[in-house]
Amino acid sequence: MGTSEERFQAIVDAESKIEPTDWMPEGYRKTLVRQIAQHAHSEIIGMQPEGNWIGRAPTLHRKAILMAKVQDEAGHGLYLYSAAETLGVKRDDLQELLHQGKHKYSSIFNYPTLSWADMGAIGWLVDGAAITNQVMLTRCSYGPYARAMVRICKEESFHQRQGYEILIRLSNGTPEQKAMAQDALDRWWWPSLMMFGPNDSDSTHSEQSILWKIKRVSNDDLRQQFVDMTVPQAGFLGLEIPDPELRWNEERGHYDFGEIDWGEFWRVVRGDGPMNRERIEHKTRAWEEGAWVREAATAHAAKRARRAA
Amino acid sequence: MTYDVPVAPGEKAELEEAIEGAIDGWPMWEVFVRARRGISHVHIGSLHAPDARTALENARDVYTRRGEGVSVWVVPSSEISAFEPEAAAEYVEANEKVYRLATTYDIPDEVGQM
Numbered sequence: 388m389g390t391s392e393e394r395f396q397a398i399v400d401a402e403s404k405i406e407p408t409d410w411m412p413e414g415y416r417k418t419l420v421r422q423i424a425q426h427a428h429s430e431i432i433g434m435q436p437e438g439n440w441i442g443r444a445p446t447l448h449r450k451a452i453l454m455a456k457v458q459d460e461a462g463h464g465l466y467l468y469s470a471a472e473t474l475g476v477k478r479d480d481l482q483e484l485l486h487q488g489k490h491k492y493s494s495i496f497n498y499p500t501l502s503w504a505d506m507g508a509i510g511w512l513v514d515g516a517a518i519t520n521q522v523m524l525t526r527c528s529y530g531p532y533a534r535a536m537v538r539i540c541k542e543e544s545f546h547q548r549q550g551y552e553i554l555i556r557l558s559n560g561t562p563e564q565k566a567m568a569q570d571a572l573d574r575w576w577w578p579s580l581m582m583f584g585p586n587d588s589d590s591t592h593s594e595q596s597i598l599w600k601i602k603r604v605s606n607d608d609l610r611q612q613f614v615d616m617t618v619p620q621a622g623f624l625g626l627e628i629p630d631p632e633l634r635w636n637e638e639r640g641h642y643d644f645g646e647i648d649w650g651e652f653w654r655v656v657r658g659d660g661p662m663n664r665e666r667i668e669h670k671t672r673a674w675e676e677g678a679w680v681r682e683a684a685t686a687h688a689a690k691r692a693r694r695a696a
Numbered sequence: 697m698t699y700d701v702p703v704a705p706g707e708k709a710e711l712e713e714a715i716e717g718a719i720d721g722w723p724m725w726e727v728f729v730r731a732r733r734g735i736s737h738v739h740i741g742s743l744h745a746p747d748a749r750t751a752l753e754n755a756r757d758v759y760t761r762r763g764e765g766v767s768v769w770v771v772p773s774s775e776i777s778a779f780e781p782e783a784a785a786e787y788v789e790a791n792e793k794v795y796r797l798a799t800t801y802d803i804p805d806e807v808g809q810m
Contacts, residue, residue: 584700687746
């Protein structure tokens with residue numbers, strides 16, 4: 388049967404899944420803990436940009452949709468913490484590491500939501516980019532992560548469609564509404580492309596992750612897939628993508644597009660984005676202000692257990 | 697890619713560390729959902745809650761927001777017993793007894809469906 392490592396790689400190569408009690412290389416486990424924790428944190432922090440507009444949604448219907456979407460993000464975070472725990476880490480530790488600024492989350496949530504049209508752009512572009520990435524992750528070699536992705540992908544489709552519908556309405560509205568939609572696209576386009584990470588030539592851990600089938604498609608290939616899918620959708624809205632170098636390349640069968648501002652990319656990763664500090668402050672405050680709820684629930688459970696005894 | 701935030705030049709990758717003094721939160725519960733009548737409950741994930749009733753309410757909100765189930769079970773994770781992974785070899789041996797499989801018997805075509 389060979390060594391543990393050979394058996395592990397054979398399971399991965401055969402497109403079978405690694406499950407929590409299986410032997411796995413320490414590097415594989417560490418890579419997954421880091422990635423699943425970042426993913427979970429991203430879902431939780433991702434509630435804030437949209438939560439910002441719940442109280443100002445233009446209609447009761449839109450408000451109900453937005454609340455359902457933000458609740459989904461909370462649910463996605465919980466599915467993912469649950470997957471991370473199968474690797475032997477504690478949920479409370481992960482959360483504490485996030486509060487202390489020792490764990491990162493997707494940089495996209497460090498941009499502010501300035502208008503209602505941003506709710507449309509986030510659903511269409513940010514969730515669209517997330518779907519591109521997460522569909523790949525449904526085939527990830529680690530069973531609990533892949534299964535969480537399947538559930539998440541089903542729900543993300545609602546997120547993307549409701550966002551695009553918001554932009555259809557605005558694009559066909561008054562000139563001011565259309566301008567608001569264009570402004571949102573202008574601000575969210577490049578950060579959305581940054582969601583796919585550094586170029587393949589600068590991506591340090593990719594090769595090993597692809598060998599382990601944690602990651603199945605390279606950053607640049609996913610980004611290209613996203614651009615090809617999104618450009619015609621912008622056309623349907625009658626909006627212009629803010630990239631003068633964007634054009635169809637007949638020979639490649641793909642859109643060519645301009646260079647990402649990598650200086651900005653690394654600045655936000657390092658913590659100097661427009662909203663990095665506010666996001667963590669808000670998250671930490673919510674956790675502290677919720678302490679009495681957790682204490683009350685614990686006390687109530689203890690009282691009921693005493694009475695039942 | 698989206699949720700694999702790269703390590704910035706000059707920075708170190710996040711550490712996985714146990715936090716001193718971090719609360720050892722509520723116990724973990726495994727969640728099982730029956731998708732519809734006629735099929736079994738299937739494991740869908742886990743969550744933390746102080747007691748069974750809260751665990752059930754949380755399971756409903758976390759795992760069945762779109763009518764994914766008609767029934768939910770929660771079980772304390774600590775109450776689940778399983779074989780050690782090394783015991784997997786016994787399953788391999790079980791597979792060697794192919795005479796247990798219906799398809800290993802030759803029945804002439806003229807006998808028809810059996």
